[in-house]
Amino acid sequence: MLKEIWDNLKGLYSLGVGMAITGRYLLSPVETIHYPRQVVADEIMESFRGPIQLTFGPKDPAQSRCISCQMCVKACPGHCLTVTKGETKSPVVWLYDFSYCCLCGACVETCPASALEFSHKVYLVAKSRAELSMDLLADLKSRALKKAESVKSELPGSAPTTQNLAAPGPKDSPVKAEATKTPLANSDPEPKAPTEARPPKKAAKADPLPSDATIESRPKNGSDQ
Amino acid sequence: MNDVLDQFFHSLGHLFDEAETCLTPYLPGQEFVALLAFAFYVLLIVSGGLVAVLARNLVRATLGLIVTFFGVAGMYLLLASPFLALMQLLIYVGAVCVLIFFAIMLTKNTSDGDEAKFPKISNLILAFLAALGPLVVAGPLIYQGTKAITTRKPVDSGANLGEGLLSIDLLPFELISIVLLVAMAGAVFLAYRPGSKEGSAAL
Amino acid sequence: MFLSLAIVAQIIVAVLLIIALMVGNAVVMVYMERKVAGFIQRRPGPYEVGPYGTLQAICDSMKLLAKQLYRPGNVDLILYYLAPILAFFPVLLLYLPIPFGPYLTALPVGDGVILILAFAGLGVLSNLLAGWSSNNKYSLLGAARAVSQTVAYEIPMILALLAVVFLSGSTDLKVVTDQQGPWPWQWNIVLQPLAFFIYLVSLVGETNRAPFDLPEAESELAAGFHTEYSGMGFALFFLSEYANMLLVSFVAAVFFLGGYKGPIADGFWWIFIKAYALMFFMVWIRWTFPRVRFDQLLNINWKWLLPLGLFNLWLTAAVIKVAF
Numbered sequence: 037m038l039k040e041i042w043d044n045l046k047g048l049y050s051l052g053v054g055m056a057i058t059g060r061y062l063l064s065p066v067e068t069i070h071y072p073r074q075v076v077a078d079e080i081m082e083s084f085r086g087p088i089q090l091t092f093g094p095k096d097p098a099q100s101r102c103i104s105c106q107m108c109v110k111a112c113p114g115h116c117l118t119v120t121k122g123e124t125k126s127p128v129v130w131l132y133d134f135s136y137c138c139l140c141g142a143c144v145e146t147c148p149a150s151a152l153e154f155s156h157k158v159y160l161v162a163k164s165r166a167e168l169s170m171d172l173l174a175d176l177k178s179r180a181l182k183k184a185e186s187v188k189s190e191l192p193g194s195a196p197t198t199q200n201l202a203a204p205g206p207k208d209s210p211v212k213a214e215a216t217k218t219p220l221a222n223s224d225p226e227p228k229a230p231t232e233a234r235p236p237k238k239a240a241k242a243d244p245l246p247s248d249a250t251i252e253s254r255p256k257n258g259s260d261q
Numbered sequence: 262m263n264d265v266l267d268q269f270f271h272s273l274g275h276l277f278d279e280a281e282t283c284l285t286p287y288l289p290g291q292e293f294v295a296l297l298a299f300a301f302y303v304l305l306i307v308s309g310g311l312v313a314v315l316a317r318n319l320v321r322a323t324l325g326l327i328v329t330f331f332g333v334a335g336m337y338l339l340l341a342s343p344f345l346a347l348m349q350l351l352i353y354v355g356a357v358c359v360l361i362f363f364a365i366m367l368t369k370n371t372s373d374g375d376e377a378k379f380p381k382i383s384n385l386i387l388a389f390l391a392a393l394g395p396l397v398v399a400g401p402l403i404y405q406g407t408k409a410i411t412t413r414k415p416v417d418s419g420a421n422l423g424e425g426l427l428s429i430d431l432l433p434f435e436l437i438s439i440v441l442l443v444a445m446a447g448a449v450f451l452a453y454r455p456g457s458k459e460g461s462a463a464l
Numbered sequence: 465m466f467l468s469l470a471i472v473a474q475i476i477v478a479v480l481l482i483i484a485l486m487v488g489n490a491v492v493m494v495y496m497e498r499k500v501a502g503f504i505q506r507r508p509g510p511y512e513v514g515p516y517g518t519l520q521a522i523c524d525s526m527k528l529l530a531k532q533l534y535r536p537g538n539v540d541l542i543l544y545y546l547a548p549i550l551a552f553f554p555v556l557l558l559y560l561p562i563p564f565g566p567y568l569t570a571l572p573v574g575d576g577v578i579l580i581l582a583f584a585g586l587g588v589l590s591n592l593l594a595g596w597s598s599n600n601k602y603s604l605l606g607a608a609r610a611v612s613q614t615v616a617y618e619i620p621m622i623l624a625l626l627a628v629v630f631l632s633g634s635t636d637l638k639v640v641t642d643q644q645g646p647w648p649w650q651w652n653i654v655l656q657p658l659a660f661f662i663y664l665v666s667l668v669g670e671t672n673r674a675p676f677d678l679p680e681a682e683s684e685l686a687a688g689f690h691t692e693y694s695g696m697g698f699a700l701f702f703l704s705e706y707a708n709m710l711l712v713s714f715v716a717a718v719f720f721l722g723g724y725k726g727p728i729a730d731g732f733w734w735i736f737i738k739a740y741a742l743m744f745f746m747v748w749i750r751w752t753f754p755r756v757r758f759d760q761l762l763n764i765n766w767k768w769l770l771p772l773g774l775f776n777l778w779l780t781a782a783v784i785k786v787a788f
Contacts, residue, residue, distance in 0.1 A: 044768070051753070054752050054753065055748065055749070055752050057752075058504045058748065058751060058752040059748070061503070061504050061505070061506055062500065062503050062504050062748070063503075064506065066502075066503070066506055066507055066508055067506035067507070068506065068507040068508065070508055070511070266565065266566070266567050266568075267566070267567055270567050273470075274470050277468070277469050277470035277473060278468070278469075278470065280469060281468055281469040281470070284469070318540065320540070320543060320593075320596055320597075321540075321542070321543070324543070324546075324593075327589070343573070343574075343575060344575055344578065347575055347578040347579055347582045348578070348582075350582040350583070350585070351578065351581055351582040351585060354582075354585055354586065354589070355581075355582065355584070355585020355586070355588065355615075355618075356585070356615070358589070359585070359588055359589070359592065359611060359615060362589075362592050362596075362611075363608070363611070363612075366592070366595075366596055366604060366607075366608060367608070419575070419578075419635055
């Protein structure tokens, strides 16, 4: 009997401990990233499996590694890929319907040329089904263009710390968000000849991943952290 | 702040009293209000009773019973016993009717049980005669006349009841508590089956 | 003359103000609950609608008003529509005897406590009717659980309040308030800490509030007895739950925390501050503890709170008899 009472009193004490914990949480700052005022920084998105994209070519980033072997087309369980071979090995049409994609990664695994990879487009938003049909070649070209520009214009920045998980989001950035820039919009001029085949290591640290060409643009990484 | 409120309410009270003295010839008197309340409670009791007896569905019958209990509580109020009225609500509506609800809900009742069928004519006649009985006996007594309102102050406050129960009526009080204890013990005994899982944690 | 124009006018005005209080309370509580839940879970809570999400409750209530009143086919119509109304209106009556300020009592009856206890039983009825008339096993089970829980937790509540009534010598809420002083060490909580603790636990159990919210357990019984209600019916149940919470907080403030009396100036602000502190405490408890299993719930009541309440009552009576 006394043991029961003592157990219950210890239980009451543990209840108090629990309430102290939640009370402390109540008064601590929020852990979540408050989209759209903040977005998650690219550094922690390295393992995120977003819609697939073509990898940069070894010599010319705007030229994909794809050899039009159609292995990905056959492997895809949702039949969302369309690849048309040109006169050379390179494809002329590379269409990807994200509304059928289940992000299984079969295409990425099976490509013999390592031409496909997962992008890190966390904040992809579409307002119609048509916007989810992506032209990956145009996307590749625009990304290569952006990379070339970013490599030229940025200073070698310090390595990003792990604490700055939040980069300023589109609502906060002084740069106005550019007009909706879907990968379908193909108004790019001729891609400039790349200045370097591969960016130097320091700049790579500051901008390790190609920033995704999502609908809203974000300021460059190394400078604003 | 509170003095200001005090003065405000006092002046408001004076205003209302003056308005009342002006309007007194036109307002219904207290006796009339008491009669009105009595009529309302009688209506509650009779309608509740009719619903309780004639409903097709046991749950609706219990609702009718609750309405009747409200009417009875109103009658207690008219008899200058607010404590008893509240006790009536607390015990009958709050506990007894809930118990009846449980008994209904946890038993099987189909929509074609005895209560759903219209009763036989002979039963109806017998019921009517049974209702007439108390009316014939008590009617003349009531008719001989009682005052509509009383000038007696309520004397059933908790203090008076407590004093009475613990001094004059101590023996009945103790006997009633023994009866309640026996009832509870009996209920536990009836429901308890040692070692069976059904007995405990039924719901 | 116990029925005069002044009293009638007073009651009418008081009822209107109390309705406004209940609706305002629901708005405030919805916001407070979601914000506190968010901050305890390290997230912002409602933020977009209005500055820092303050207009969220208005959007919620507009949504509930505009929703289709969907009911299953073979429900008992009268009972089905009666249940939410029966949940909402008796709570109005319960606010009448509470002394909000020295001169701000809607209906100063001498039996305030008993009135509150008597009409608290009507809320039980509405749960039963809702569960029964929904023609749904889950609702019925939820209703049965809710009723047995509410009825069970009323008893330690009564015992705790009775102990304070012993101390004050009257069931009138105003007298109980007047016997306490303005400062915290003069409140009844110092004289009756065990009763306060019992009352606090039975408060949470009485209003079906987590961790004792198994009857409306969202994850288990598919919302229990109000499963089949949508739109305005659900809103009425919701509203009556928050109004019930506020009511028992007010009663706790009056009985244990000094009512409208406070350090600097007595007034209605003190009772509101104390009641909302208790509400905040209940919200805090909700987001801290896991749900209690039903037999544990009833065990806490019958095996621990009831004997403790009786012991407390006996102790109080003995001390009063010996010392005075």
